[in-house]
Amino acid sequence: MTVSDHMLQEAVDKLKSSGVRITPQRHAVLEFLLNAETHPTADDIYKALEGKFPNMSVATVYNNLRVFREIGLVRELTYGDSSSRFDCNTSKHYHIICESCGKIVDFHYPSLDEVESLAEQITGFDVSHHRMEVYGVCHECKKDKKQIV
């Protein structure tokens, strides 16, 4: 709450300065994303806000996520599963994903700037960013497997 309050204000300011109106629904989606420990799907967000906004449409969630993405407030992540996930934490970090239960955990590692600059040299692209995920089996799923065997 406390950490996010500052970030929330910053995000709201960024929206305002981009000429985006702050509606209650928009604010709620943004707040939810900032406080989210996980990396929710659009449907996760929709379900989470159902209580506060019984009449909110799924389209609103998608609309706002698109606005946030275009401004650079959130990043859209696509993994193997069918739906996109949205991540508000713009501070550099990476993800490790459990191949068994789908859980996504953050982990920190020095940013791979060297890779970016080399890629730039080799390919002639103007590099903007990169993404990386590590895949494996989490502790809980390891235990479960052992119990089955």
Next chain:
Amino acid sequence: MTVSDHMLQEAVDKLKSSGVRITPQRHAVLEFLLNAETHPTADDIYKALEGKFPNMSVATVYNNLRVFREIGLVRELTYGDSSSRFDCNTSKHYHIICESCGKIVDFHYPSLDEVESLAEQITGFDVSHHRMEVYGVCHECKKDKKQIV
């Protein structure tokens, strides 16, 4: 053609030893993937083989891609765009993606084994692999942008 002939034979052998039948459609999908310079979508493959197999179903393409993936012959790549892409080149390499035109280019870089082992230590996962993509704007799109301005 020449390079792929050997790889095609290897792939076919791998399928056979896994108890998978070699049908003309399956062979064609495999051959197309091995010769593909790009990273085609299922629909790309379907359209490319329409001439040879006018009666082939899209389901066949998906079925075969799933079989290939399960055996480890191809890797499924999910980027921001809606459909999955399939990559036959199992040799370790990374991708750089143009944010303007969507082009995907391979580039080689020493595998980031250090990241994997560190992630394993930090998170307690059993790590199996990782993925990384660099994003930017390709040479052609840079030129186009300049022309517009």
Next chain:
DNA sequence: ACACTAATTATAAGAATTACAAAGTAATAA
């Protein structure tokens, strides 16, 4: 060639996302 089983086909179903038009609401100016 036969029998067994897997693969293909065509189509329907499912899920995620987007498009659209109507109604609502915030910001701005008169």
Next chain:
DNA sequence: TTATTACTTTGTAATTCTTATAATTAGTGT
């Protein structure tokens, strides 16, 4: 304040990608 304008939300339909199903077809080993 009121009117106007442009942006948002809402509800629903449409679209797209992918998977499921059932009937038919076709590989493969003997």
